[in-house]
Amino acid sequence: xxxxxxxxxxxxxxxxxxxxxxxxxxxxxxxxxxxxxxxxxxxxxxxxxxxxxxxxxxxxxxxxxxxxxxxxxxxxxxxxxxxxxxxxxxxxxxxxxxxxxxxxxxxxxxxxxxxxxxxxxxxxxxxxxxxxxxxxxxxxxxxxxxxxxxxxxxxxxxxxxxxxxxxxxxxxxxxxxxxxxxxxxxxxxxxxxxxxxxxxxxxxxxxxxxxxxxxxxxxxxxxxxxxxxxxxxxxxxxxxxxxxxxxxxxxxxxxxxxxxxxxxxxxxxxxxxxxxxxxxxxxxxxxxxxxxxxxxxxxxxxxxxxxxxxxxxxxxxxxxxxxxxxxxxxxxxxxxxx
Numbered sequence: 001x002x003x004x005x006x007x008x009x010x011x012x013x014x015x016x017x018x019x020x021x022x023x024x025x026x027x028x029x030x031x032x033x034x035x036x037x038x039x040x041x042x043x044x045x046x047x048x049x050x051x052x053x054x055x056x057x058x059x060x061x062x063x064x065x066x067x068x069x070x071x072x073x074x075x076x077x078x079x080x081x082x083x084x085x086x087x088x089x090x091x092x093x094x095x096x097x098x099x100x101x102x103x104x105x106x107x108x109x110x111x112x113x114x115x116x117x118x119x120x121x122x123x124x125x126x127x128x129x130x131x132x133x134x135x136x137x138x139x140x141x142x143x144x145x146x147x148x149x150x151x152x153x154x155x156x157x158x159x160x161x162x163x164x165x166x167x168x169x170x171x172x173x174x175x176x177x178x179x180x181x182x183x184x185x186x187x188x189x190x191x192x193x194x195x196x197x198x199x200x201x202x203x204x205x206x207x208x209x210x211x212x213x214x215x216x217x218x219x220x221x222x223x224x225x226x227x228x229x230x231x232x233x234x235x236x237x238x239x240x241x242x243x244x245x246x247x248x249x250x251x252x253x254x255x256x257x258x259x260x261x262x263x264x265x266x267x268x269x270x271x272x273x274x275x276x277x278x279x280x281x282x283x284x285x286x287x288x289x290x291x292x293x294x295x296x297x298x299x300x301x302x303x304x305x306x307x308x309x310x311x312x313x314x315x316x317x318x319x320x321x322x323x324x325x326x327x328x329x330x331x332x333x334x335x336x337x338x
Contacts, residue, residue: 002124002130002131003130003131003132003222005010005181006141009082009132012130012132013036013040013043013132014043015038015043016026016040016043016044016130020129021129022129022130023040023129023130023131024129024130024131024132025037025131025132025134026131026134027134029134030134030174030175031173031174031176031177032134032173033134034174035173035174036132036134037101037150037179038088039129041054041086044084044085045084048084052169053083053084054084054085054086055072055083055084055085055086056085056086056088057069057072057087057088058087058088059088062087062100063211066099069085069087069099069100070102072085073085079222086154087100091138114224115241117175133291140193142176143163143165143166145173145176145177145180146162146165146166146169146176147162149177149180149181149184150180150184153184153189153190154189154190154191154192155183155187155188155189155191155192155193155195156193156194156195157183157195157196157198157200158193158194158196160178160193160196160197161195161197161199161200161285163279164197164200164204165183165200165204165327167278167279179263182217183200183203186203187203200260202204206220211230211231211233211234211239211248212230212234212239212243212246213233213247213250213251213278214230214236215227215228215230215233215244215247215286215326216247216250216251217230217246217250217251217284218230218330219248219251219326219329219330219333220248220251220252220255220288220292220324220329220330220333220338221284221287221288221330221333222330222333222336222338223330223332224326224327224330224331227326227329227330228323228326231244231319231323231326235319240283241311241316241318241319241321241322242308242311242312243320244318244319244325244326245304245307245308245311245321245322245325246308248304248307248322248325248326248329249304252268252276252297252300252301252304253298254275254276254285255285255288255289255292256294256297257271257274257275258271258275258285258289259292259293259294259297261275262289265293268286268289268290269282269283269286271289272285272286272289287338288333288338289336291333291336292333292336296332296336299332300328300329300332303325303328303329304325307321307322307324307325
């Protein structure tokens with residue numbers, strides 16, 4: 001059985017049926033994998049850390065003893081009740097994966113596996129096993145996750161503050177959780193505070209990356225003076241040269257993604273959302289996307305790659321290279337009518 005939708009996954013983890021004898025958790029976001037595996041383990045056994053009732057195995061254990069997983073699955077709990085066997089497969093090595101699939105097939109573990117994984121395929125097809133996909137959270141999921149976590153400390157954010165905070169959060173669940181806990185400590189656990197965007201200024205600070213992203217947005221919008229000001233502000237904050245070129249490369253990649261999505265039938269607004277454009281920049285990026293065609297994107301891609309290579313040369317004038325790239329990009333944008 002395969003579970004992909006968040007409500008279905010959360011419903012299962014909250015109450016895994018007795019007919020399910022194994023679960024395979026896989027996906028790109030290892031933080032979500034770990035969190036869901038821990039929550040599921042707590043439902044299976046009262047003491048997830050008890051060595052008498054829980055066996056923790058890795059692919060190294062299977063390398064050393066190919067029959068170890070089969071033996072652990074067949075073992076009976078010394079204290080009665082269900083016994084938990086946890087297996088962590090950290091990559092797509094064929095040997096441990098096949099051993100796990102064989103043992104699972106005989107008995108009917110948990111891992112981060114590729115789509116060709118034998119144990120993952122078996123879990124998806126077996127009625128006594130469930131496969132749980134764990135991918136990076138979408139923006140809406142991150143906001144919900146942050147809201148729920150902060151509520152436990154009796155802290156809330158206004159809609160604007162939440163939008164600003166979520167825009168700065170990484171999508172990897174484990175790192176995001178650490179940032180949320182840090183914010184709760186900053187605002188005061190159990191304080192009952194409802195913070196606005198202004199209350200987060202000292203916590204979030206002014207990231208150099210924000211100045212670079214703004215500078216790239218200005219350059220592709222044809223605003224050279226503003227782009228140069230942003231680059232110089234980022235340089236004062238400790239970011240320049242290669243980081244500035246990378247910011248313009250990322251902006252170009254967003255424009256390319258938007259062009260690809262709209263070419264495949266998506267509306268411009270849908271494409272902008274899927275390209276993870278910050279909400280305050282949506283109108284400006286929409287204006288740019290209407291004029292930056294694939295042909296123009298390909299032309300400026302050459303300049304971006306050239307600047308990136310130049311910045312990697314020893315003794316190169318990084319800041320000057322970045323400003324020259326911004327001048328080139330802004331000039332092309334102006335000729336496009338921006």
